[in-house]
Amino acid sequence: MEKKISIKNLTFSYDKNTEQLKGIDFDVKKGECVVLMGKSGCGKSSLTRVVNGLIPNFYTGHLNGNIFIDDIKLDELKSWEIGRMTGNVFQDPRSQFFANEVGGEVAFGCENLGLTHKEIVERVNKSSEDMGIKDILDKSMYTISYGMRQKVAIASAKAIDPDIYILDEPSANLDIESTKLLKDMIGYLKDLGKTIIVAEHRLYYLKGIADTYVFMNEGRIIKKLSQDEVNKEHSKELMNMGLRAIDLKSIELPQKKISNIKKFNLEVCNISKVLDKKYILKDINLDFHSNEIIGLVGKNGTGKSTLGKIIAGVMKESCGNILLNKEKLKPKKRFESIWYIPQDLDTQLFGEDLIDELTTGLKVDEELKYKAEKILKKLDLYDYKDRHPSTLSGGQKQRLVLGVAIIHGAKVIVLDEPTSGLDGINMRRVSEVIREMNKNGRKFIVISHDIEFIINACDRLIKLDDGKIVEDYYLNSSSTLEVLKSMGY
Numbered sequence: 001m002e003k004k005i006s007i008k009n010l011t012f013s014y015d016k017n018t019e020q021l022k023g024i025d026f027d028v029k030k031g032e033c034v035v036l037m038g039k040s041g042c043g044k045s046s047l048t049r050v051v052n053g054l055i056p057n058f059y060t061g062h063l064n065g066n067i068f069i070d071d072i073k074l075d076e077l078k079s080w081e082i083g084r085m086t087g088n089v090f091q092d093p094r095s096q097f098f099a100n101e102v103g104g105e106v107a108f109g110c111e112n113l114g115l116t117h118k119e120i121v122e123r124v125n126k127s128s129e130d131m132g133i134k135d136i137l138d139k140s141m142y143t144i145s146y147g148m149r150q151k152v153a154i155a156s157a158k159a160i161d162p163d164i165y166i167l168d169e170p171s172a173n174l175d176i177e178s179t180k181l182l183k184d185m186i187g188y189l190k191d192l193g194k195t196i197i198v199a200e201h202r203l204y205y206l207k208g209i210a211d212t213y214v215f216m217n218e219g220r221i222i223k224k225l226s227q228d229e230v231n232k233e234h235s236k237e238l239m240n241m242g243l244r245a246i247d248l249k250s251i252e253l254p255q256k257k258i259s260n261i262k263k264f265n266l267e268v269c270n271i272s273k274v275l276d277k278k279y280i281l282k283d284i285n286l287d288f289h290s291n292e293i294i295g296l297v298g299k300n301g302t303g304k305s306t307l308g309k310i311i312a313g314v315m316k317e318s319c320g321n322i323l324l325n326k327e328k329l330k331p332k333k334r335f336e337s338i339w340y341i342p343q344d345l346d347t348q349l350f351g352e353d354l355i356d357e358l359t360t361g362l363k364v365d366e367e368l369k370y371k372a373e374k375i376l377k378k379l380d381l382y383d384y385k386d387r388h389p390s391t392l393s394g395g396q397k398q399r400l401v402l403g404v405a406i407i408h409g410a411k412v413i414v415l416d417e418p419t420s421g422l423d424g425i426n427m428r429r430v431s432e433v434i435r436e437m438n439k440n441g442r443k444f445i446v447i448s449h450d451i452e453f454i455i456n457a458c459d460r461l462i463k464l465d466d467g468k469i470v471e472d473y474y475l476n477s478s479s480t481l482e483v484l485k486s487m488g489y
Contacts, residue, residue, distance in 0.1 A: 004030040010065030038216035040395030044199035053082035087157030103137035127159040147300035176488035242425040271320035295458035312340030339410030349389040395421035431457040
């Protein structure tokens with residue numbers, strides 16, 4: 001099988017101090033599906049940026065080595081020529097959007113290729129139908145959920161019909177149903193003979209599709225494994241490599257002891273939310289029976305984020321009440337006790353460096369700085385304390401904003417997709433931090449599609465469907481298979 005992509009002795013650094021890629025030798029055969037895996041910050045995203053030409057055409061730095069596509073040196077190709085050969089889906093889909101409506105976004109790349117109106121319409125319809133978004137083509141990009149935006153990004157790439165697909169954590173923020181659709185789509189592209197590179201933390205959905213798994217660490221390729229070799233790896237060995245599970249059914253449901261500390265009571269009483277004359281939430285009642293960590297699950301668009309925002313006072317309810325120790329709290333009052341960490345992390349970052357980020361809005365003294373450094377160490381961020389928050393990876397930003405909630409002493413923390421960019425090690429680290437904070441009296445509501453994280457972190461699972469609670473049970477009284485079924489696996 002001929003080589004589609006060949007990289008020889010590649011090194012790259014965004015600045016002169018730290019090399020993100022070191023001595024990379026990497027070949028991808030035509031029609032092959034390759035998975036790049038490893039800890040956050042290991043160089044996966046940087047390697048994909050080299051292949052699609054974003055390095056050095058968009059991300060400047062120091063690049064050495066040779067990159068070939070179809071035996072043509074990449075630096076001999078113009079950026080638009082590379083764009084025609086590669087379809088891209090980034091970790092944050094908003095960074096690649098140009099249009100206001102979904103249909104316009106899916107059509108954008110085709111328009112840049114100079115296709116006829118008839119052909120553009122045909123490609124948009126086919127691509128959007130394949131990704132299950134045909135019914136939202138007239139919707140604003142700003143009103144659809146994060147998961148739906150990811151599906152739009154994939155549809156936009158498919159409409160161009162490139163030979164190479166590069167996907168950087170494409171399952172981030174997708175529900176189980178959408179992830180199944182993503183798996184089918186990648187399999188379909190592979191059957192068409194497309195060459196596919198996927199940088200991912202969540203590995204389970206790629207089982208049976210991936211040909212080669214490339215394990216990276218600190219900018220180097222450490223080992224390459226076939227699908228059979230990965231399947232034979234014991235789950236504990238994968239965990240030691242900082243990876244996630246290959247088979248979700250193999251995850252053991254840990255026995256957790258729920259904290260008896262109940263310093264305060266939080267109740268959600270008859271909450272409803274109406275938008276455009278449609279119920280997004282209807283008569284939601286929720287009480288923390290003890291100090292359990294609640295996992296809020298359900299497919300995209302079922303009202304999970306809306307409920308989290310209402311509880312935290314970020315969004316106003318149409319009717320109902322939020323009670324803290326039997327006292328009704330208006331939205332503005334909720335800010336004092338309830339902290340909401342959204343999916344859109346960049347809107348939460350204000351500091352010049354990580355210490356500044358943690359201490360913004362607080363009276364800074366040596367004791368507070370020491371506390372901030374301690375939190376950064378706990379979250380494995382201390383080595384980056386002098387970096388600007390915007391330069392961190394998605395997973396590192398996730399941990400940083402959790403640190404902000406910790407240092408501000410919020411009584412209740414609502415986490416909206418807190419592990420979308422986290423590798424196995426940091427997913428488990430965040431789980432441990434949450435459980436430790438919970439033992440000291442803090443309450444958590446975790447909105448997530450991440451089965452591994454829900455199993456590791458949560459005590460109680462509440463499922464929403466069409467704006468209503470349809471399931472509510474404790475994980476200790478269930479099995480892994482029951483949890484998988486509840487989450488739609």
